[in-house]
Amino acid sequence: MRAARYHDYGPAEVLVIEDIPEPQAGPGEIRIKVAAASVNPIDWKLRSGAFRAAFPVDLPAVPGRDAAGVVDQVGADVSGVTIGDQVFGLGGVLGASAEYALLTAWAPVPDRWTLEQAAGAGLAVATAGRGLNALGDLSGRTLLVEAAAGGVGSAAVAMARARGATVIGTASVGKHDFLRSLGALPTTYGEGLADRVRALAPGGVDVAFDAAASGSLADLVAITGHPDRVVTIADAARADQLGVRHLYAENDSTVLAEGAALGTRGAYTPHLAATYPLEKIADAHQESERGHTQGKIVLVV
């Protein structure tokens, strides 16, 4: 099969397209013929070698955490899915930027989504759901999402709105109409955040979800009043210092089904910032590395 790979850690130029053996679905896994795969910050953080001490990868490596496509193998101990179904979901931390990928958590692609849009939902929904679940019942509460226009942030806004929260989201001014379209009250990030948030939510902010490793975690604790009211998916170092929970996405089909259900009723559609053919994966990684993605970047396979 065609796959993107890197043989050494390094800049995006280390990515090459190669012909490699197809993976085979084991117990608990399905294999999809990938229509589109998502590009996530973890892809280039691993590829660059920045995480090699904590998360070394076996080289050569196929990047890619999540994808969407058509089921073509169903492993042992798997039920509720059939060859030919269109699904989106997550496998390992590597392996999705290829013609075939293994998934261990998945949900059906809603009729309203294209397969490219579905490719943008897997890790975004799994991560947003993990963070929101940790913040408890959101009905009637006010949530602040830091980096609300990114892949995870925009999924978190949609899911939190559906759970009954009032949502304030931070992004640069050019993305404020996008945040409004998701149902969030937009504001900018950076100095003076507490004052801007107070103006938008005079009754206060109950909880905060940080999807930006921007240095604002202490501000989020001050805004909400307690470290227990904040979660981060992006800032492990400051989370440790402040007693804030730092969470990782889990391969959780229940959370993916929640995202799919929102898709079915038009309450969440992954926004595509850009699509690239698989052969242009280096350009896609470079765009993600610039750190200003609105929604998701997707590779069409």
Ligand SMILES: NC(=O)c1ccc[n+]([C@@H]2O[C@H](COP(=O)([O-])OP(=O)(O)OC[C@H]3O[C@@H](n4cnc5c(N)ncnc54)[C@H](OP(=O)(O)O)[C@@H]3O)[C@@H](O)[C@H]2O)c1
């Ligand atoms: N723990 C996990 O399991 C997990 C899972 C997924 C992602 N992550 C991590 O979570 C982070 C977000 O992931 P993602 O996929 O959502 O990334 P992304 O889509 O690349 O996020 C880009 C967004 O970040 C915003 N941003 C940039 N600088 C900012 C700042 N200083 N303050 C606030 N927002 C800022 C940008 O807004 P503007 O363009 O308006 O500046 C842009 O919309 C990454 O660090 C990623 O590695 C962790």
